[in-house]
Amino acid sequence: MLKIQPVTALIQKQIAMNIYAEFAQKMLPLIEASSLLAGVDADTRAKLPLDRIVVEPPRDVSHGDMATNAALVLAKGLRQKPRDIAEAIAALLSDNAAALNVQSVSIAGPGFINITLEHSVWQSIIGEVLHNGKNFGRPDLGQGEKINVEYVSANPTGPMHVGHCRGAVFGDALATLLSFSGFDVTREYYINDAGAQVDVLARSAFLRYREALGENIGDIPEGFYPGTYLVPLGEQLKDQYGSTLLDMDETDWLPLIKRAAISAMMDLIRADLEKLGVAHDLFFSEQSLTQDGHDRVAEMIDDLTDRNLIYRGTLPPPKGKLPDDWEDREQTLFRSTLYGDDVDRALLKSDGSYTYFASDIAYHFDKYKRGFNLMVDVLGADHQGYLKRMTAAVKAISAGNASLDIRFCQLVNLFRDGQPVKMSKRSGNLVTLADVVEEVGRDVTRFIMLYRKNDATLDFDFTKVLEQSKDNPVFYVQYAHARTHSTFAQAVEVFDEKILDDLDQVDVSALTDASELALMRKLAEYPRIVEAAAKFYEPHRVAFYLNDLASAFHGHWNRGKDLPQLRFIKDDNEKLTRARLALVLAVQIVLRSGLNLLGVDAREELR
RNA sequence: GGCCCCGUAGCUCAGCUGGAUAGAGCAGCGGACUUCUAAUCCGCAGGUCGUAGGUUCGAAUCCUACCGGGGUCACCA
Numbered sequence: 001m002l003k004i005q006p007v008t009a010l011i012q013k014q015i016a017m018n019i020y021a022e023f024a025q026k027m028l029p030l031i032e033a034s035s036l037l038a039g040v041d042a043d044t045r046a047k048l049p050l051d052r053i054v055v056e057p058p059r060d061v062s063h064g065d066m067a068t069n070a071a072l073v074l075a076k077g078l079r080q081k082p083r084d085i086a087e088a089i090a091a092l093l094s095d096n097a098a099a100l101n102v103q104s105v106s107i108a109g110p111g112f113i114n115i116t117l118e119h120s121v122w123q124s125i126i127g128e129v130l131h132n133g134k135n136f137g138r139p140d141l142g143q144g145e146k147i148n149v150e151y152v153s154a155n156p157t158g159p160m161h162v163g164h165c166r167g168a169v170f171g172d173a174l175a176t177l178l179s180f181s182g183f184d185v186t187r188e189y190y191i192n193d194a195g196a197q198v199d200v201l202a203r204s205a206f207l208r209y210r211e212a213l214g215e216n217i218g219d220i221p222e223g224f225y226p227g228t229y230l231v232p233l234g235e236q237l238k239d240q241y242g243s244t245l246l247d248m249d250e251t252d253w254l255p256l257i258k259r260a261a262i263s264a265m266m267d268l269i270r271a272d273l274e275k276l277g278v279a280h281d282l283f284f285s286e287q288s289l290t291q292d293g294h295d296r297v298a299e300m301i302d303d304l305t306d307r308n309l310i311y312r313g314t315l316p317p318p319k320g321k322l323p324d325d326w327e328d329r330e331q332t333l334f335r336s337t338l339y340g341d342d343v344d345r346a347l348l349k350s351d352g353s354y355t356y357f358a359s360d361i362a363y364h365f366d367k368y369k370r371g372f373n374l375m376v377d378v379l380g381a382d383h384q385g386y387l388k389r390m391t392a393a394v395k396a397i398s399a400g401n402a403s404l405d406i407r408f409c410q411l412v413n414l415f416r417d418g419q420p421v422k423m424s425k426r427s428g429n430l431v432t433l434a435d436v437v438e439e440v441g442r443d444v445t446r447f448i449m450l451y452r453k454n455d456a457t458l459d460f461d462f463t464k465v466l467e468q469s470k471d472n473p474v475f476y477v478q479y480a481h482a483r484t485h486s487t488f489a490q491a492v493e494v495f496d497e498k499i500l501d502d503l504d505q506v507d508v509s510a511l512t513d514a515s516e517l518a519l520m521r522k523l524a525e526y527p528r529i530v531e532a533a534a535k536f537y538e539p540h541r542v543a544f545y546l547n548d549l550a551s552a553f554h555g556h557w558n559r560g561k562d563l564p565q566l567r568f569i570k571d572d573n574e575k576l577t578r579a580r581l582a583l584v585l586a587v588q589i590v591l592r593s594g595l596n597l598l599g600v601d602a603r604e605e606l607r
Numbered sequence: 608g609g610c611c612c613c614g615u616a617g618c619u620c621a622g623c624u625g626g627a628u629a630g631a632g633c634a635g636c637g638g639a640c641u642u643c644u645a646a647u648c649c650g651c652a653g654g655u656c657g658u659a660g661g662u663u664c665g666a667a668u669c670c671u672a673c674c675g676g677g678g679u680c681a682c683c684a
Contacts, residue, residue, distance in 0.1 A: 056623065059628095059630085067626095067627085072664075072665080108627065109626080109627035109628095110627070110665070111627095112626075112627060114627095195683080195684060196684090197683085314681095317681070318608095319609050319680075325682095327681090327682090328681095329681090331682075342609075342610065342680095346682060349682050355683085380678095381678060382679065383679085384610085384611045384612070384679060385679045386679095388610080388611090408678095410612075410613085410677090411677080411678085452619095452620075453621085455612060456620080457613075457677075459619070464633095468646050469646060471632065471633055472646090473632080479644090479646060479647080483643085483644075483647090486643075487643060489643095490643050491643085494643090525623090528623075529623080532624090541621095541623080544620095544621060544622095547631080551631085554647055555647090555649085557643075557648080558639085558645085558649080559649095560642090560643070561639070561640085561642070561645095569643055606646070
């Protein structure tokens with residue numbers, strides 16, 4: 001009887017289980033079968049933008065539990081006034097009130113339909129959370145599809161500094177989020193160990209080596225890495241080689257030291273990442289692209305050449321001020337303009353070696369050949385010029401089968417007591433990632449980095465982020481979680497351990513207070529928040545949601561002061577206590593789930 | 608000059624990818640501690656969503672131009 005159109009089926013497939021989508025799934029067939037569409041010809045009907053109909057929580061809770069824009073969406077296609085359509089849909093919903101668990105329906109504004117549901121709908125959320133546990137809210141967006149997320153990829157020339165921190169945390173949280181959402185995620189780090197900079201690293205290490213042998217090397221010259229983190233490496237080289245390297249030509253000692261230096265720097269970086277709780281599945285070496293007599297960059301160039309995407313030619317000079325050493329010369333170019341880039345890009349340097357871009361294309365080609373049709377790169381905002389050429393390259397190498405999404409993380413500005421923290425690159429006087437984590441801790445660092453859209457700059461004040469107040473969302477959320485635990489502890493004290501048994505079986509129909517219901521509504525929003533966060537690669541949505549949920553919980557907690565009958569624990573009413581503990585447990589589960597997505601510890605107590 | 612981000616309350620930021628009277632926190636003002644940890648809560652006040660056009664039933668959101676802030680601009684990474 002109810003004919004489900006393709007569009008509706010699509011919606012059903014696309015949207016994960018959540019209470020709003022469920023309602024939409026029930027409502028849409030009703031509309032399609034109603035008199036509204038009775039006299040409409042097939043052509044008009046097919047053009048109705050049914051996919052734009054949404055059921056969502058209203059902006060203002062006083063409007064009801066849900067709102068839908070169905071009448072507004074249909075108005076144009078049906079050539080009827082939105083209000084009239086709204087009347088018809090409202091009547092439809094009222095007629096089916098029992099099946100939809102609808103308590104009341106009203107029309108507001110230009111034609112919004114506000115829906116108030118039976119309490120039982122919200123109460124059922126508690127059971128759903130408790131039954132699904134850590135799987136509550138898990139969207140099935142990915143359906144097992146492989147996706148590659150590359151992040152950090154800091155150059156192996158020293159320890160990580162704060163600038164790397166944000167991308168590391170963002171990439172890590174994004175990967176977790178996508179994994180939770182049903183993707184088969186590989187977390188990857190690209191080691192730039194093939195360029196001139198690692199030669200500089202090796203020469204800098206050589207200085208420290210000479211120093212370790214007792215030589216006075218004075219100030220580190222311009223163009224070398226001055227950081228003292230190379231001192232232990234110098235000692236290590238002394239222990240390993242004695243003074244034998246001093247007698248060699250650079251061409252002989254450089255590869256030896258380079259290998260040792262890169263290895264040592266990656267050890268430093270891995271240690272830093274571990275401090276932040278950031279993990280990778282694969283560290284991919286740029287050098288490996290051209291090792292073992294197997295030049296995969298050349299292969300990539302051959303492949304593109306076969307498809308007429310490579311040519312010899314000259315580029316126009318950059319607009320604006322011309323570089324002093326600009327020379328107009330013929331180069332090997334990739335036709336990235338065919339795929340939306342502004343100019344074609346060079347693949348070989350003047351000395352014949354590969355450009356960074358060439359290696360990076362080969363690297364992404366490798367990802368593609370490993371079966372990734374979806375790739376995400378997390379880069380610093382200073383790489384934004386890289387967007388067009390790299391997305392162009394991925395299209396080219398995959399013949400349009402793969403797509404690359406690049407997410408940029410903006411700068412982090414450091415403050416202390418409201419004053420900017422000065423950093424000098426030349427002196428190597430950078431604030432390192434380790435400094436930050438040691439001072440404020442992993443949880444604070446991660447949460448604050450994620451409590452902002454990735455493409456907006458971020459102020460990070462060492463003093464503020466350590467304040468244990470609601471000014472600081474980390475503690476605010478963790479405190480809410482801790483409070484759920486203290487509630488259980490208290491309950492066990494008043495009753496006994498059995499008070500916590502089988503809370504998922506509890507009858508929660510007695511929970512009808514406004515702030516209890518508000519809490520349930522908040523819990524019901526979690527699935528759609530997670531889904532949106534995953535779909536748009538925006539983990540910050542989870543962080544903001546957690547702050548909201550914590551707020552609803554703190555608010556309800558404090559309501560128990562004015563209204564003692566609302567307190568969770570009623571020593572004269574075990575049944576009611578258990579119902580309320582079920583709600584508290586649901587809050588705890590969702591808080592922990594969200595914190596896990598962000599990689600922030602859900603602490604059980606804060607003192 | 609080209610390209611890319613950003614511009615929302617005094618400050619720091621959200622705003623569910625086009626929906627209703629634009630929301631939080633901080634700062635300000637006024638309240639709530641013999642407590643299920645006040646590390647919290649409740650209330651008040653605060654806005655021409657950078658500016659000007661356009662698209663439409665409807666714009667903070669989409670388009671165009673401009674203004675302001677940041678980034679970037681052959682071969683570097």
